Amino acid sequence: MTPIKFVLRYTAIPFTAIVAVVVWAVIPSSKEVDARQYAALSRGYASFPLPFRHEIAEAMDEGRISDRRYQTLVRDSLGNGVALDWPASGVADVVAERRRLAELLKADAGLEEHQQ
Known part of the structure; x- marks a missing residue:
């Protein structure tokens, strides 16, 4: 496995998934109440x-x-x-x-x- 594949598979993709979940959780809760x-x-x-x-x-x-x-x-x-x-x-x-x-x-x- 090349170093680039290693970084993409074991670091970049999980990090991106974590960031996406955090953004998904924070954005809807910052809207104003009805x-x-x-x-x-x-x-x-x-x-x-x-x-x-x-x-x-x-x-x-x-x-x-x-x-x-x-x-x-x-x-x-x-x-x-x-x-x-x-x-x-x-x-x-x-x-x-x-x-x-x-x-x-x-x-x-x-x-x-x-x-x-």
Whole structure:
């Protein structure tokens, strides 16, 4: 076996496969959540405990919530005793639901006290 065949067979091809799987796993989870997920957060926001509201604010630091951050929020919500429920109807588009959640975060006095 020549050195080039050895490198291609035992190094380059497995490395390329690993990189492809990592890219495949990361790209879909970096997209923004949909309107129902924003609506679930905004409709139950008033009843959420303060630490969980702080986690939502941190997730919205970039102005949107990625799918990966939402998955973390769902796990943290269960740890805080909160079950997120997607609304069955009355959901606007992503921009409107994101704006509604951002307004709730901005108006939350308890969140401001917690950050100081």
